[in-house]
């Protein structure tokens with residue numbers, strides 16, 4: 503007689519179970535119905551996977567290959583997403599996050615710094631033009647090199663020569679990059695490229711991680727209008743970029759070379775010419791971003807107008823190939839279709855906690871917790887001309903100012919939309935304000 507306490511699972515004979523699974527190299531998984539095994543190893547090497555985002559690159563078209571869902575958090579196997587233009591990379595620096603949670607003093611992971619307070623162009627979208635940067639000061643060579651040395655000692659992981667004036671107008675930029683490489687600190691630069699010293703091209707290609715050219719036009723006429731510079735300079739810049747691309751290839755340097763276009767209604771007609779130009783120059787990418795306004799809206803950016811450019815932006819992205827990425831920062835470009843709450847400046851978090859992780863220096867050597875507060879005495883921490891950066895970071899004033907930011911700045915009212923630390927703040931806010939049941943990961 504059948505024992506009713508025995509439950510029959512009725513597993514089909516073909517199902518790989520028990521020992522048979524152990525001997526299969528990539529067993530994958532099999533549904534109970536007995537359908538075919540998914541071969542994961544084969545999936546990872548199919549041509550469509552290797553070329554994700556660049557399918558039909560020869561024709562310049564942009565078909566998404568048929569793939570399983572690739573999203574596993576903000577990390578991608580797709581070549582097109584390899585630069586992570588938007589978002590943050592805090593999960594790769596958990597040692598600093600832990601130090602922060604323990605209340606220790608620690609060095610920033612990254613520093614954005616100006617090297618000068620002046621520029622040789624006057625781009626019509628530039629915040630610096632509002633600040634009248636046609637002349638100004640710069641960080642002197644010795645304090646700059648001492649600062650780089652200190653960054654190495656402190657364990658700063660990267661420095662971007664970005665913000666304030668044009669970095670190549672400071673002749674010490676090249677030695678700073680070389681020294682930083684020796685001290686184990688990555689560097690990068692955003693430049694208009696016109697004064698780039700090609701005699702130092704080998705060193706910057708060897709020692710910088712990436713160089714981004716601020717170019718917001720694809721024709722000489724557009725260049726004249728947007729950058730308020732001579733049309734000849736357009737060709738000068740293209741020559742320099744071409745030479746760098748060729749030199750990099752010849753010497754096998756790994757420095758990434760890219761273009762950044764700041765989009766405003768005045769250069770909507772330049773989107774496609776510039777996307778085509780980037781491909782022709784042989785750079786690695788073109789990123790197209792919105793124009794950031796100041797907290798007082800001095801540039802008068804009207805985000806609603808970006809909707810008119812969407813078709814051209816999509817066509818520009820379709821020019822991506824496996825070696826050339828065109829990417830639009832849709833998140834910000836589409837800000838007008840976001841909630842009125844967001845447009846009104848209301849953020850996901852209530853407190854700014856990101857400044858100790860990403861510090862900023864003005865082109866005159868002054869240290870601030872964040873760029874939008876350059877020049878505000880209350881938030882001035884020190885100056886690398888007067889004091890070693892190591893002592894600044896380990897000193898009381900540095901941490902008092904970060905605490906002042908954390909406790910007194912109203913991020914919904916005092917800050918411009920999408921500042922540099924915005925993504926870090928979102929991450930840190932989530933960390934500090936966990937949801938229910940975090941152990942159920």
Ligand code: SF4
Nearest residue numbers: 854872874917921923
């Ligand atoms: S949230 Fe405000 S205080 Fe914090 S970094 Fe951004 S602009 Fe500065």
